[in-house]
Amino acid sequence: MKRLIEKGLMFGNLIHVASPALVERYNRALVHLTGKRTELTDFHIDISGYSPEIGDELGDMLYLNQGGCNRQFILLTTAQKTAPLLNAKFSMSRSILRQFIEENEAQLFALTARDAVAGELLNSVYSVADPARLLDIRKIRIEADTTAGTVRDAEKLGQMVDRFMEEDDAWFDDVLIADMIGLAKKTGDVTRNPVRLKQMEFVQNNYWTAHFGGVYLFRGGPDAVAIARDKAALAGLAGAHVFGFDARNQIARFLEQNKLVEPIVKARGIDAGAILRQKMDFIVVDVAQDRGIDLTGATRRDIRALARAHADALPPEFHGLQALVRWAEDEGPWPRIDSDHPAYFYSLRAADHPDADLVNMLLAELAPKDVRQLFICHKELFYSLYAGWSDTKKSYVADFLEREYLADKVGARAALFGHDAPLAEPAPPPPPPAPKRDLLDRVGPWGSVRRERAAQGHDRPRPKGPWGG
Known part of the structure; x- marks a missing residue:
């Protein structure tokens, strides 16, 4: 640490x-x-x-x-x-x-x-x-x-x-x-x-708590939903549907039905290809750690070289995200990645709603190899997992976060999780200009006033002033 x-x-x-x-x-x-x-x-x-x-x-x-x-x-x-x-x-x-x-x-x-x-x-x-x-x-x-x-x-x-x-x-x-x-x-x-x-x-209808091993509680809908790392710890919780982290289909269905998430490749205002490629790099780093490869000073080019050299060891998450990148850059067909696929939760981010931070926190826990999102959205879990990493991975991740995140925290968050403002409705056309009138019609003296009052039925004798009517 x-x-x-x-x-x-x-x-x-x-x-x-x-x-x-x-x-x-x-x-x-x-x-x-x-x-x-x-x-x-x-x-x-x-x-x-x-x-x-x-x-x-x-x-x-x-x-x-x-x-x-x-x-x-x-x-x-x-x-x-x-x-x-x-x-x-x-x-x-x-x-x-x-x-x-x-x-x-x-x-x-x-x-x-x-x-x-x-x-x-x-x-x-x-x-x-x-x-x-x-x-x-x-x-x-x-x-x-x-x-x-x-x-x-x-x-x-x-x-x-x-x-x-x-x-x-x-x-x-x-x-x-x-x-x-x-x-x-x-x-x-x-x-x-x-x-x-x-x-x-x-x-507070929706929140995360560290109690009972970590629980995400959502009560915004008709039925309360609890998503827990240790489902057995919530055995006595009545009045809520309880899902363990292994219930990927139920969690995915809940997030989709309540419009809490959106695919990264379909989100507006972000560079989806760059975000997915960075997630792929983190997965390669995870493989390099398992194989004892030194990552000191590794660049993006070095990570790509490692991916080619160890292609046989890359997990399904990598290949799923790679297929999404090909589709996003118009180089491949739309990949069929459902909730059973290990890459599914890596491909999502929170939609634009008040609980976006909570949902991104949940997604970080469901996709823990994305160490950047894990650090930004769920620091408690990041520190816990960091303690068990090899020294070479610790060094790489710390250098990356210092270079790519601390330098511009606001910009990094906006690039990853920001939402464009909704498109404004077109403004109604301006009303047509009033027809031009003759100067005397507009300013008198008294003529236009009398004609307008007569048209409205208000033209009646008025008391005379000291200089006449």
């Missing part, structure tokens, strides 16, 4: 906490949430405030996520919104945290200038020891405040101000005035600078 860390492919974009003031604020929030403290003087945190160094120090890698259910968080700066989420147990957690920070950025910026903000992602479930609890997770809301309770006090002070303004005898209520002054010393002037965080609630 050291190679990945050095290249910024693991623990990248974490926030470095080194100043004594920030460390003390973090400790106040940590005690507030967990009752624990850190003795470290500097460490790194993710979007939720989780630190792998502190996890190692405490011997608890889930110290902000006990039970892996309701994630707690510590915000020291709004810059955390760009950091990754480590040890994710649910696919929606990072997007919810980022949206919360962005929606409340001005307020959080002011609050974190003096204190840490601590909070929790809450749902109606406090434990997922039973698979049935997965179906009970539907809405997630956020509770957050500073360790000193600034938001709570500001809300209380606001209510006091309203009472003071509305009650006739409030001017003579010395206790009310004293309480207002005392709270204002802690919160500031809430009438000029209101301290209020938006109450946010997120509905």
Whole structure:
């Protein structure tokens, strides 16, 4: 993993906490949430405030996520919104945290200038020891405040101000005035600078969870569908159709019937041939690893040479994608690749819908030899598989991702998963110009007005002014 860390492919974009003031604020929030403290003087945190160094120090890698259910968080700066989420147990957690920070950025910026903000992602479930609890997770809301309770006090002070303004005898209520002054010393002037965080609630019908070996839950249709790596772990899950990863036909039918995927070769706005050829290269790299071939400094030309030299060992995935490339480049017939074919899920990507990231994550797990998509869409699985690769494959993949992905993350994602905007409807033709009229008809004096009023039946005697009618 050291190679990945050095290249910024693991623990990248974490926030470095080194100043004594920030460390003390973090400790106040940590005690507030967990009752624990850190003795470290500097460490790194993710979007939720989780630190792998502190996890190692405490011997608890889930110290902000006990039970892996309701994630707690510590915000020291709004810059955390760009950091990754480590040890994710649910696919929606990072997007919810980022949206919360962005929606409340001005307020959080002011609050974190003096204190840490601590909070929790809450749902109606406090434990997922039973698979049935997965179906009970539907809405997630956020509770957050500073360790000193600034938001709570500001809300209380606001209510006091309203009472003071509305009650006739409030001017003579010395206790009310004293309480207002005392709270204002802690919160500031809430009438000029209101301290209020938006109450946010997120509905989650479809999501991935790391629990039970990894489960993708889809509840957008009439029947819930769970796709699990370990189907036996969901034996007690009633109310959902459960498919194991070996049920390729059922998974393919579900994805197609619900219009969740599209063939790469038929997608608009992408270079399908280039994407498929890169997938083929990754499959060749996998074969080279099995045969102990050194891939140090290998170029695209070297990979093609390896494919020719070891054609007898190339798996069906390679040949299926090759047939698709020939069709996409008008050099061959349309290949019949159904869901039983090993290349089937390599040939798909998520269609344009709100759960595209989740579907691409599922496809990455169904087609794990595409290491680029695996890294982008399912980092937890990527790191797990990476640990078991040969050193030569580790080196090649790390160099490739540093060169081809880190250099332009946004561009790479757009090229692989982006969708063109739908074609706009043609604009209606402009109305025909009004017929030209004589200047006197248009501006008078009074002639055109009188004729138009007469045509409408409104021409009647009008009172005369001082200069006549």
